Amino acid sequence: MSALFDAVLRLADSNLILGQRLSEWCAKGPQMEEDVALTNVALDLIGHANLLLGYAAEIEGKGQDADQLAFLRDGDKFHNLLLVEQPNGDYAHTIARQLFFDAWANAWYAQMAQSSDQRLAEIAARALKETRYHWRHSTQWALRLGDGTEESHQRMQAAIDALWMFTGELFADDEVDVEMAEQGIMPLPSSLAPQWNTAISAVLEEATLSMPGDQWMQSGGKQGRHTEHLGYILAEMQFLPRAYPGAAW
Amino acid sequence: MSKQQWPLYEVFIRSKAGLSHKHVGSVHAADAQMALDNARDVYTRRMEGVSLWVVEANAITASEPEDKAAWFEPAENKVYRHPTFYEIPDEVKGL
Amino acid sequence: MYTQGLDQQGDGPTLVENEQDLLEKFQAKVDAEEKIEPKDWMPAAYRKTLIRQIAQHAHSEIIGMQPEGNWITRAPSLRRKQILLAKVQDEAGHGLYLYSAAETLGVSRDELVDQLIDGTAKYSSIFNYPTTSWADIGAIGWLVDGAAIMNQIPLCRCSYGPYARAMVRVCKEESFHQRQGYEIMIALSRGSDEQKAMMQDAFNRWWWPSLMMFGPSDNDSKHSAQSMAWKIKRFSNDELRQKFVDATVPQAEYLGLTVPDPDLKFNEETGHYEFGEIDWQEFYDVIQGNGPCNRQRLAARKSAHENGAWVREAAAAYAEKQRQRKEAA
Numbered sequence: 001m002s003a004l005f006d007a008v009l010r011l012a013d014s015n016l017i018l019g020q021r022l023s024e025w026c027a028k029g030p031q032m033e034e035d036v037a038l039t040n041v042a043l044d045l046i047g048h049a050n051l052l053l054g055y056a057a058e059i060e061g062k063g064q065d066a067d068q069l070a071f072l073r074d075g076d077k078f079h080n081l082l083l084v085e086q087p088n089g090d091y092a093h094t095i096a097r098q099l100f101f102d103a104w105a106n107a108w109y110a111q112m113a114q115s116s117d118q119r120l121a122e123i124a125a126r127a128l129k130e131t132r133y134h135w136r137h138s139t140q141w142a143l144r145l146g147d148g149t150e151e152s153h154q155r156m157q158a159a160i161d162a163l164w165m166f167t168g169e170l171f172a173d174d175e176v177d178v179e180m181a182e183q184g185i186m187p188l189p190s191s192l193a194p195q196w197n198t199a200i201s202a203v204l205e206e207a208t209l210s211m212p213g214d215q216w217m218q219s220g221g222k223q224g225r226h227t228e229h230l231g232y233i234l235a236e237m238q239f240l241p242r243a244y245p246g247a248a249w
Numbered sequence: 250m251s252k253q254q255w256p257l258y259e260v261f262i263r264s265k266a267g268l269s270h271k272h273v274g275s276v277h278a279a280d281a282q283m284a285l286d287n288a289r290d291v292y293t294r295r296m297e298g299v300s301l302w303v304v305e306a307n308a309i310t311a312s313e314p315e316d317k318a319a320w321f322e323p324a325e326n327k328v329y330r331h332p333t334f335y336e337i338p339d340e341v342k343g344l
Numbered sequence: 345m346y347t348q349g350l351d352q353q354g355d356g357p358t359l360v361e362n363e364q365d366l367l368e369k370f371q372a373k374v375d376a377e378e379k380i381e382p383k384d385w386m387p388a389a390y391r392k393t394l395i396r397q398i399a400q401h402a403h404s405e406i407i408g409m410q411p412e413g414n415w416i417t418r419a420p421s422l423r424r425k426q427i428l429l430a431k432v433q434d435e436a437g438h439g440l441y442l443y444s445a446a447e448t449l450g451v452s453r454d455e456l457v458d459q460l461i462d463g464t465a466k467y468s469s470i471f472n473y474p475t476t477s478w479a480d481i482g483a484i485g486w487l488v489d490g491a492a493i494m495n496q497i498p499l500c501r502c503s504y505g506p507y508a509r510a511m512v513r514v515c516k517e518e519s520f521h522q523r524q525g526y527e528i529m530i531a532l533s534r535g536s537d538e539q540k541a542m543m544q545d546a547f548n549r550w551w552w553p554s555l556m557m558f559g560p561s562d563n564d565s566k567h568s569a570q571s572m573a574w575k576i577k578r579f580s581n582d583e584l585r586q587k588f589v590d591a592t593v594p595q596a597e598y599l600g601l602t603v604p605d606p607d608l609k610f611n612e613e614t615g616h617y618e619f620g621e622i623d624w625q626e627f628y629d630v631i632q633g634n635g636p637c638n639r640q641r642l643a644a645r646k647s648a649h650e651n652g653a654w655v656r657e658a659a660a661a662y663a664e665k666q667r668q669r670k671e672a673a
Binding site: 033036037040041136137140146 | 255276277278279281284286287290291294
Binding site: 254255257261274279280314 | 384433434440445451492510513517596663666
């Protein structure tokens, strides 16, 4: 398939899987108001996924639609970042995952809003408004948990440390990325690292948390090599369309 | 600490520019910033507003219903405050 | 915040006289369709009834998130997933509007939530039934939200201002809920035989519990007369139930569904449907905690609340630190 198709799928899948993960929180949040807040973020992400998958389907040109791409692909055909498929864990893990993703998404969409691809530029402009709010939500919570109680501080630091190895992939370039960047369609992932590092280190510092040092970084999601978690996410998400092939809902 | 709930904030929404903020309900939040975020998510999911205020509920001083007579009824017998109190001949225009 | 100051005033004889006087004024206001507002004098029993009813209503919204939330991660299309997320989010919002209205009566949300978790407070028995297939999501939206709307529209005119205002907001949002449920059913009714069977099965399971949502029959309803006089309630349980049946049976026919009631028939003279006897034993069993999911629902609420305790404490501690820093600066 074309590099553009792959690149759009990567972005779409990361949004879809993270939206799916966040919706698992529904009715389980730490405060009822927070249930509403988390659902809002999930709704935004699934909305982005819907737009991007619709575009990917058009690029593919095989008569599939967004739903078929979402519900009928197996794990090795999913191209999301490993970060977003990690389990919700406790609230600190969910916030850490979101913090890392939101900082990345803000940087990504700010650049993609200037994309040479009109459609992607429009999607980015819309998404950016929403991810800026998500970033505000995740930073506020990182501060509260990091600089809250002894227990919350420890949990938040543990979450940052545990998820850190999945942040390298956010900035790892491969040939698809290079091709997209050369055509001015999407940002070069590695170029966003300094901005992301600055944003994250500022929040962690204010939250009295320490930034993990250099370490082994796990990657592969963008190329379809996933952690064991994705299979279960898909098993749940895709159950109905797979149990009733061809049915309309 | 664990039994102590987050404070209550009253929520006011300006539904569009040109209108005053109007009370819509309340939210619980640990701080004012969170109260604003919660109010946004709970009370403006359908484009209900363009501006939000949150005020900690115990910061509001209210008149007492028992005082209603003493406070508000004296205004009833001061009809001269209303324009219709004054008789102006019909032929006079522009008043 | 509000304490009923009367019993603290001390002078006995005038108190009794005073109370009789206040009671008459209160009833006159209610009869004249004037609203009662939080700081106005109100009979203790009125306050108690409202707290109980609004809290039950709020708890129902919050517990009601579970049976539908159960299918969010399995919704069969992106569109359905978004709609269901938005709907369940609305339920949380409605719960919050209602807790907020209850709090104006001088009770804290924490107290109410504690009563829910320790099992002393009630919530709508309908949410103690399981959602075992996707069609249940359609059936809940169509039937359960439909029944809820019937109950709730008259509450927009309830004599207690904050409750009435919260209900206006709830009802405005609720109408999308019923329509999305019926739309799910329409899609199933136009689908494969398997989908049609799934729809009929869901309808069979939700029909009777939906009729039970209107509460005991008027002959057995203990709170009705007083609530009517206070204009907390406008129509009797049986009146609303009849209205629901009359509205719903034709909608079921449109979908090609068979109503699971051999006694159901249209009475040409009255213009109403007559329906069979409700299994009141089942109704009381579920209310007493013996429905299929009572324990599961409460355990889930309890665990969300308890697992969130450290988060709520952290936010409170952070807010306090910020306050101190501001003062020191």
